[in-house]
Amino acid sequence: MAIDFHWRLPSHGEPSTHRNREPYRGDWFFGNGQPGSHGLSSRADGFSYIDYLGEIARAAEISGFQGGLIPSFPSTDEPWAISAFLAQQTRTFRFMLAFQPGFLNPVTAARMTATLQRATGGRALFNVITGGGGPSQLWWGDSVPHDDRYTRTTEFLDVLRGVWQGGPFSYDGKFYQVQDAGLAEPLSREEFPEIYFSGSSDAALSSASKHAEYYLSWLEPFDQLREKFDRVKQRTDLLGRKIKCAVRVDVIARATEEEAWAEVRKGFERLDPAAIARLRERRGGGDSVGASRQGAARPLTINSYKDLIIEPNVWSGFSLLRGGQTNGIVGSYEQVAERLDDLVQLGADAFILASTPHLEETYRVGEEVLPLVKGHR
């Protein structure tokens, strides 16, 4: 079975390099207090951020990626909108929509998904996320506590699957109730999307085991990740299902190891010391188990970028250079390919890769790294 490689669409803008915060692509970063432009240039030219995202999607499909993850956070543009807008502009790019099931009626979500399949020729897939809890959950208007949110996710996917092929399907759950529901033809003939499932807690593993094709994790220390993947697969085996595992990880790959670490060093040296202090202090956020697991691996003292190297070619300071998870792979093209193969050996069947800037780096990783990956176990 061949390994699937996905890329990522940065739905919240991105710096044009790991080294500096500016120039910034997209109107999120205000630099020295000046508002960013709507697209890439500072002219009032009628372009908007969707135009740059479209270019990244096209670059990723030209470079051989399956498609890309489209994240959803309070600051981002939204994946359903991005996918619909880019449908006609792409040929093979598969749109991995990150969304929290609690935010959509499952029957509405089924209609939306089936229509997106019709609009793209079957290129929609899900990244089911269940939220970080705390104030940011209430910002979304969601006051359901952690474990209940996973119950809701399970029910949501029960109903989505139930109505998909036309029903009639009835369901009486804690969060959702439907009676004689079902997608109408020809929506009911579309292929059900693959599900990448995120979440590190016990409740998450339980929900994933029932519904997910892929259990998705951020990069953790390799032994920890192997243990996690083994646990998920055992649990799913008990239900008579086979689940695959996937890793979401940023990479900095260059022709030589020195050049790759030079990117990291330059970015790190230009940081505000307060940002480094915040990283040291922040060991976890909200009720997210994943964020806590990442935080636990970081050292207590950080004097140089080298203090954040936690394993060969694994650097845990990525969140300093751009928002998001902290661990990523740094090295020569050969080294990065080797680390990816190591992850395949410990259980990964698919990857969601990313780097900054997302357009140029999808060409680089597609042209230089993917050809070196062996891929089988």
Next chain:
Amino acid sequence: MSEYIWQLPNNRDARYADATPRKRGERLEGDRAPFTSGVSDPRGSRFNYLDYLHQIARAADLTGFDGIRIQNDHQGDEPWIIAGYLAPSTRRLKLLTEFDASRGSAVYAAKNAMSFQRFTGNRFAWQISSVEDPVVRLQLGDRAQNADLLPRIDEFLTVARGVIDQTGFNFKGRFFEVLEGGFSGPLSGHPVPTVYLSGATAEAYQLSAAQADVHVFDAQPAAQLLPLLAEVAAIAKIHQRELKFGLRIDVLARESQEEAEFDARRLAEQTDWQGSFDADGLWLGLGSAHGDAKATLVGSYEQVIERLSAYADAGIHSFLLGGAPHLEEAYRVGENLLPALRAYSQRDANVA
């Protein structure tokens, strides 16, 4: 100045001289091959109804309509996805998207709407409608009671406006809640989608007066409409809000009245139409087999222009027009009716 919005028939459309509702451009499972074996067909399954809807949208943009209305037929494709799919191919059209407040979180809807606004230069608009039948509602995963429907739309709009226009927004209602919500950075600074609401009850009028930008009336004789306009205007005045009025009406206009009535009679026969028509050419219930308008205006181009202008004089600002087949009729109405309608609508501006 009036606005003219063309209907996108979500689920199916008819053809000239054939009222059978069909998914034009799409070959459904179980359909016979359209051509005989003696004729080559290169299509395979490459095209579907969304490609046809795309053409209707382009037709409306090219011929100068102000917008398209993406109808929410529950058996059809999902309107927000249709809107996003069509949007990049349109330059000026307002994308009036009909949906139900049972779709999910109001904050999530508002956030998605901000992406639509950002990507289209603020062309997104909402028409929030309800499903009357509780059995159908349960099929759609909605367990709201009849009495809940309008209050839920009210809360939905209050939350959406709150998070779009403010930060630190707090709300706790029966259907939605938010704590310290609100969009910032580039997601802020965009307008709330223009809100179109409809309904013929006193409660619906109250809701529109408080929350809508446009209240859409069903097609009906002007004499019947006038007192309703006055009633809603009075309620809006109490709320101190500016509320415009819309009319959802189909048109069947031809070069001559004879041709128009010929086509209307054929449509009537093919759809077992049992309604009535008046001296102004309004055929009540005609066209409901393929659309959600309650009546069709039948007549020559001049006659239909005159009747629509009369509605405008009566106070209608937004015309939500339709007619089957919706692709070809977009060209016909856009080319033959819109120029005169706009000239009439602008005449006071020119005189003044």
